[in-house]
Amino acid sequence: MxxxxxxxxxxxxxxxxxxxxxxxxxxxxxxxxxxxxxxxxxxxxxxxxxxxxxxxxxxxxxxxxxxxxxxxxxxxxxxxxxxxxxxxxxxxxxxxxxxxxxxxxxxxxxxxxxxxxxxxxxxxxxxxxxxxxxxxxxxxxxxxQHTPCLPTHLPMPASEGLRRALALLLQAHQWQLPLHELAAEAAMSDRTFTRRFTAEAGLSFRAWRQRARIIASLDLLASGRPVKGIAHALQFESPAAYIASFRALLGCTPNTFRQGQHDNTAVADAHP
Known part of the structure; x- marks a missing residue:
């Protein structure tokens, strides 16, 4: 915002x-x-x-x-x-x-x-x-009150520099940008970037980026795009790697999620 x-x-x-x-x-x-x-x-x-x-x-x-x-x-x-x-x-x-x-x-x-x-x-x-x-x-x-949270939230750091760096990923989907380029965009050293990011976002940058990719895929799923194409667009190593990461966060496969089905118990405690 x-x-x-x-x-x-x-x-x-x-x-x-x-x-x-x-x-x-x-x-x-x-x-x-x-x-x-x-x-x-x-x-x-x-x-x-x-x-x-x-x-x-x-x-x-x-x-x-x-x-x-x-x-x-x-x-x-x-x-x-x-x-x-x-x-x-x-x-x-x-x-x-x-x-x-x-x-x-x-x-x-x-x-x-x-x-x-x-x-x-x-x-x-x-x-x-x-x-x-x-x-x-x-x-x-x-x-x-009895409905589990759906973990589609993405915590954001408060620092303007960190947010500016994240915009490169979120807006251009450049998910594989090396850390030193992101740190430079934030006007920080690599070590300062990772330390401040974890302190402000509440999770490591690596975990945040993985979560961000999964959440970014939800719009592509809703558009009917094939899982293989989504995995490629979001620069996962393979469709299997995307499916495994998706299941780890949301408790079901991408196609199950797309069909409106969901394992509520898998996400009951996922919200911080």
Whole structure:
């Protein structure tokens, strides 16, 4: 999230009192600048892939997955492919009623189970009256507390130099750039780069780069690109190496993930 972007508080429909809904379709390349909401929000993509960026991390949200963003939490959204969004806004007073929702103050992605999907989509169904939809929103919040996190977050260092170096990887997908070139871009020695990176990002640069490649592959998976082509594009040694790395992070193979299936138990403790 670049510093010059102005934070905005985006308008929200408040016609439902403690909760509101918003359906939007965005073209690929759309960027919603840094903003925040008075409400907590669950953002669900029925189609497409979005990238949500906060001051400390980035979350890639593939189709049929969802992201919870707490109230007053600055974030920007970049639409990576044509996306249909369904957003449910929950006022803090409503979220507080679900006291066991332990992650209500954390940004986190979740696997959208069939129940979560039906609850979200049902809120846009005019056939349900307001009291029924109120119960659906409450059930949705209670369901989230039992839903494992999806480890599609990428922690980002705070230093401007380190972020500038990482842009070479994230924007140009130059995954095999040698460390000394990245350190030079950050105006640091190799040793200082690795030390500061680990201190600020919470994991080693090597582990971060591997994680970043896997997360970058989610958009390619959603586009229907073959696994072999994705492995080549992201400079893995082989398709087998990509599949093994993908499984290590997300608990399933790329094709299983693409089909919307997921082993929830494999990622239950993956979020830091």
């Amino acid at each position: 670049s510093a010059p972007e102005r934070q905005q508080t985006s308008p929200e429909r408040q016609d439902a009192g403690l909760w509101a809904t918003l359906a939007k379709t965005h073209a690929a390349g759309t960027r919603l600048p840094v903003h925040q909401h008075r409400s907590g929000q669950l953002v669900f993509a029925t189609r497409g892939v979005m990238l949500v960026e906060t001051p400390h991390a980035r979350w890639t949200v593939p189709p049929q997955r969802a992201l919870w963003v707490p109230p007053h939490h600055p974030h920007a959204i970049e639409v990576l492919s044509a996306t249909d969004l369904r957003t449910v806004y929950c006022q803090p007073a409503l979220v507080a009623q679900c006291a066991s929702f332990a992650r209500r103050d954390e940004v986190h992605a979740v696997v959208a189970s069939p129940l979560i999907q039906q609850l979200v989509l049902g809120l846009f169904n005019g056939g349900f009256d307001h009291p029924t939809r109120q119960l659906m929103v409450s059930l949705l919040l209670h369901t989230l």
